[in-house]
Amino acid sequence: MAEPILVVDNLTKNFGGLAAVSEVSFQVHPKEIVGLIGPNGAGKTTLFNVISGYFAPSRGKILFQGKNISGKPPYVLAGRGIGRTFQVVKPFPGLSVLENVVIASFLRHPKRARAEEHAWKVLEFTELADKAHQSAASLTLAGRKRLEIGKALALDPTFLLLDEVVAGLNPTEVDHTIDLILKLRDRGITILIVEHIMRVIMRISDRLVVLNFGQKIAEGPPGEVARDPGVVEAYLGGGEA
């Protein structure tokens, strides 16, 4: 297999006495979709925040495309090709849907006219074009989650971190978003995705990484991981699915 695009090496993130992420190591290879699962509070979002530069690791390091990126701020990492969505979506509520995506497009297209062109393409792709001039605050949850993906996509990322982009959607919208994610992979984007809905994660992931209480408890193909006694235990024990 090719060189890994992301190497998480013995990563720990402490909040005071709490190890939200504890000595976690795994790799992601180009064009893979890797699912990151685990009960609530397992440390998935924290791991995302460390990889995307919102928190510096307490210990360990992260390599992206072979370079150590630990502690680099998010805006630098966006430039390097890391895009992310937020579990609690972060639209710029007072701005239009188009403006939201244009702002992200400035990263690769510093001229306004080119950025707008690019933003329109992203809006077509994410099927938000008909809502372009609405304020972002007026979108439904499904719309806001799609806008979240659209903004990350407008960065032309090589690597995308998706944090619960399906949660809270109805079944039709879920299928819709799955199609969108698979299309992204076909475009050559590598994806690390956090999702609680097993039907979704089993269907789209090439590989799963399972966290529990901040530690990696399993890793492997979805079918295998689902039968892993430790994983079953963590989910039943935590009362989560």
Added chain:
Amino acid sequence: MKDRRLLGYLFVFAATLLVPAVVHDTFLLRVFTEAVMWIGLAVTFDVLAGYTGYLNFGHSAFFGIGAYTTAILMVRAGWHFAPAAVLGGAAAGIGALIAGFPTLRLRGAYFAIATWALARAIQQLVLIMDVTGGPDGMRLPAFLSPRFFYYVMLGLVGITFFAYWFLLERAPFGLKLKAVREDEQGAKALGLNPTKLKMQAFILSAVPTGIIGGVFAYWVTFIDPASTLGDLVSDQALVMVVFGGMGTLVGPVVGAILIFAFKTAFWAYLSDYEVLYIIILGAVIAGSVVFLPNGVLGVLPQRGRRNGPSPEEKGPGAVLPETEGGNSHG
């Protein structure tokens, strides 16, 4: 659409060029000059307040730094007015760079307090220094041409307005600032460096304010710490911006004109009731915050106005990324 608006601005600007041809009364021309000055102070205040959500209660410091730099260079070093005023602007810009570094990382309310305290510190400093004349202030060489000062002020404020229009409404910069205002953490994920953008806005606000201060000093020929470094500049600019409409370019202009007209009329007819003026001003502000959250301008139906929560409601938050543990299970 935007271009038609620009034509409107240019038309209004051209019309104001004709004011001295019509207004021959010296006192009245002074009033017009001061109105233009307040438009400039309100617009510069709004670059930070409206576009980034940071209320700068030290705006007066930039004005005072510009005024004093100009006065010192002219009086103590024999400089000509124009280069002295330009250096006044540069000094204000450097002041912003130094003050912004620690303060722009703070959340909105702390920023307001910190800038207010810094402005007070500068005022105290000027009071005890020799080169500034301390509490006695400084007298500048008199140049008594009301027309000259009207045109200088108008040219300066006009250039500032059109430069802002280009940067904030046309170039990517304005949208980037709004992104930071709306959600600083979210903006970072899109490749924006919030601290750098806020710093640029701060300097963009400070430099013209400093030059305006320099023009003011030469115009009124006498400055002291109270008149140039007091709270008045910051407070009045804030009032004008809130009343006119924050986060727009035209709002502060409209607010400055209305508030200044009211103030001038009030002083002309009711100058015995200073307290009443303060009370009315306070009531107007309270009223406009409650009833006109987007200012006078917000009452007019317009395309492309923001309709989300205003920055005062939300505050420019430096909230950490979400870390919630208990929601959204499919």
